[in-house]
Every structure is written in C-alpha cells, then in structure tokens.
Amino acid sequence: MEALKTAVVVNPASANGTTARRWPEIAAFMESEGISFTAFMTEAPEHATELTRRALQDGCDLVVSVGGDGTHNEVMNGFFTAEGPVRPEAQLAFISMGTGSDLIKTLHIPKDPAAAVKQFRAARPRKVDVGRINFYNHRGERAIRYFINIAGLGLDGDTVDRVNRTSKALGGFISFLWGTIASLMLYRNQQMAISVDDEPVFEGPVTEVAVANGRYFGGGMFIAPHAVMDDGLFDVVILHSLSKLNLLVNLPKVYRGTHLDHPQIISVRGRKVVIETEALLNVDGEQPGRGPVEMDLLPLALQVRA
Numbered sequence: 001m002e003a004l005k006t007a008v009v010v011n012p013a014s015a016n017g018t019t020a021r022r023w024p025e026i027a028a029f030m031e032s033e034g035i036s037f038t039a040f041m042t043e044a045p046e047h048a049t050e051l052t053r054r055a056l057q058d059g060c061d062l063v064v065s066v067g068g069d070g071t072h073n074e075v076m077n078g079f080f081t082a083e084g085p086v087r088p089e090a091q092l093a094f095i096s097m098g099t100g101s102d103l104i105k106t107l108h109i110p111k112d113p114a115a116a117v118k119q120f121r122a123a124r125p126r127k128v129d130v131g132r133i134n135f136y137n138h139r140g141e142r143a144i145r146y147f148i149n150i151a152g153l154g155l156d157g158d159t160v161d162r163v164n165r166t167s168k169a170l171g172g173f174i175s176f177l178w179g180t181i182a183s184l185m186l187y188r189n190q191q192m193a194i195s196v197d198d199e200p201v202f203e204g205p206v207t208e209v210a211v212a213n214g215r216y217f218g219g220g221m222f223i224a225p226h227a228v229m230d231d232g233l234f235d236v237v238i239l240h241s242l243s244k245l246n247l248l249v250n251l252p253k254v255y256r257g258t259h260l261d262h263p264q265i266i267s268v269r270g271r272k273v274v275i276e277t278e279a280l281l282n283v284d285g286e287q288p289g290r291g292p293v294e295m296d297l298l299p300l301a302l303q304v305r306a
Contacts, residue, residue, distance in 0.1 A: 004062040004091070006037040007055035009048050009075050011067030011097075019067060019097040026066065026095060026113045033121055037064070042071070052078025056087040062305070063090065064120070066113075068098015073147060073284035076130070079302060080146050093120035093305040099219065100285050103149045106214035106229060107306040120305040127300035128229040131213050135281055137289040145283055148229075148302065149214035153279040153291055154206055154239075155187050155247075156218055189241065190279040192291075196236055196270035207242040211235075211273050211295050215257075217282070222257030226267075232299040236273055238266040271297045 008030070012020035023039075030037060040051045052063050052075045065075035072094055079086055095116045096104045103109075110116050133151050137143040189205035210217065212224030212235040227235040239247070241264055253259040260267050277291040 003036075005060050006035060006062045006064065007052070007060045008037045008039045008064040008066060009042065009051050009055075009071075009078075010039055011042045011048060011071040013042075014067035014071055015097045015099065022097070022113070023066070026117070029114050030064075030117055033117055035117070035121065042067075042074075046074060048074035049078040052076075053081075053086055056090050060087075061090055062093060064093045064095060066095045066097060068096065069100050069103050069149065069285035071098065072096070072103055073145075073149075073286055076148050076284075076302065077146050080130070080132075082144050085301065089303070091125045091303045091305050093123075098285070100217070102216040102219065102285065103214055105216045105220070106149070106227070107304065109306050123305045125303040125305050126230070128302055128304055129213055129232060130298045130301040131211065131234065131295055132298055133281075133283065133293055133295045135289050135291060135293045143289065145288060146298075147213070147284045149284045150210050150212045150217040150223065150282075151284070151293075151295060152208060152210040152217065152282045153192070153275060153277060153293065154190055154208040156208055156210065156282040187244075190277055192275055192277040192279065194236075194238060194276075195274045196234075196268050197272050198274075201236070201268055202238050202240055202266055205241050206277070206279075207239040207247060208237075209239070209275060210237045212237060213297070217285070221254045223254060224267075225257035225260070230300060232297065233269040233271060234273060234295070234297055236266075236268050236270060238268075240264055240266065 010023055042048045048071055065072045094109055095113050131147045131151060133145050135143060189207050192206040193203040194201045210223045212227040213229055215224050215227045217223055224235040224237050259265055273295040275291055275293050280290050
C-alpha cells in the first residue's frame, strides 16, 4: 500500500463490546503490516461521522472503519456533507466487527480482522455508488443521510429498531433472525406509494421495500441478489401484501436469494426512488427515522479499498 495518511475510526461498543477488547490486537497487526495510523474512538451515536469528517478536512487519505454496519455507515457519512463529497480522492476501508456484517459480504471482505487488513493493504481503490436519502428524523425534522449498502422501510425498519435495543450477544444471524420473527408477530403491512424514476411502481400494503446498492441486509438475508455496487442503479425489491404465514414460509428463500420469482415480490431498477409512507426506516443497519423518503443514487461517488 502506498504511503497514505491514515485514520482509524473505532467503535469500541460494537459487537457487544468485543471490539474494545480486540482493538489492541487489531492495532498491533496493522502496525506489523507497516501501516502508520492515528486511531480515534467513538463515544456516542454519530460521533464516527464527526471524527471522519474532521480527519478528512485535516488531509487524511484513508479512513479505516472498525465496527459494525452502523459504524461503517456513520464513517461513510463523514465523507459527505449535504452539498457533496468532503475530499473526493480519499479512500475508505472496512474491518467488520459488528452484529450483521452485511456490507462486507457484497464487497467480499473477510470477517477475520487480520485477513481484512491484509486485503485492504494489498487492494487497489475502486469506486462504488452511494445512495442519498431525504427522510424525517426522530425529532420530526427533514434530514439527509448517505448509505452504501441498503436502505429499507417496513419490516426491516421495525426489526433493526428491535435488534438495536436488545443484546446482540448471540451474534448477527441469531440476533437478526430473532428480531425478524419477533417483529413479524407484531408487524402490520404499511400503506406505501412507491415510484422509481418518476414512474409509479406500486401502491398498497407493503411488507418491506429494500432500496439496494449492496446485496445483503438483516444479518445475511440475500435480499437483492443481482445488485452491483458500481452499476449506477439501485435494485428496488418490494414485498407486498404478504401475510405473516406467507412471509415466514418464504423467509428461507430470502436468505438464499431465491425469492424474486414470488408473485407478491416486485424487483425493478432505477436511480431515483420516492416512497410515501410513515413506516420506520433502516439505513445500513441503523434506524434514524421514518418516511416519507426520497432517495437518489450518486454514481461512483466513493473510493473503497476492497
């Protein structure tokens, strides 16, 4: 890896606190690989965004995000303001220590931290698309957030809210599977009007809509098997009018990515998505607010090492 001014943003609370315990080991391995860096520890929600933005404004060339998908989203948001990129030539790398670890599945980044370090050290930077979403935050104000993996509304918003409020000690797959089933028992389909590239696609009761740049969410659900992170398009997957029993029976297909031929599932592609609803929102494993939302795709807007 060429000499890059490197910042490492670490969420010590991720993975139920495992990251705090393993960080000295990860830091020592990075040093043994000849990577010189300055480390920053997050202390509160959205602190990772602030730390990242400050590092980029100070001339940082590479930011390494250490944490879960929510941490990666916060770090990635530090690369942008409402006006656009902070430092377009800067690069982002990931060491995944979180519960779901969905982002790294599409990017083919190893879960093992040492292997992830070796991979990003040897990798050439590549540009990927980024999603931008305009929504209502928990204070009822309009807000803008960027996402690299998947933004969704409906069942996944409810599930992420539930999972993030409980212990994740059993790991990503079990935590999200439990959260999905628990949410399913209480969830009611939400009324939504969905348009893609200004064309109406569906209006009615929706179980879940996923606007996908990556392929996986919810701790391993293969929700958008054909999504490509640098093709300039979202894959929009809409599960509509599903009963609890129908969804539960078909849940294994979602994990395998064989669900798109179901008659109550719509899959379309586009660059702009508008969803009229008040359903809860999931953005890369975080639950920042609710609809209605407007999303647009920024092609090749971020450089990642993967």
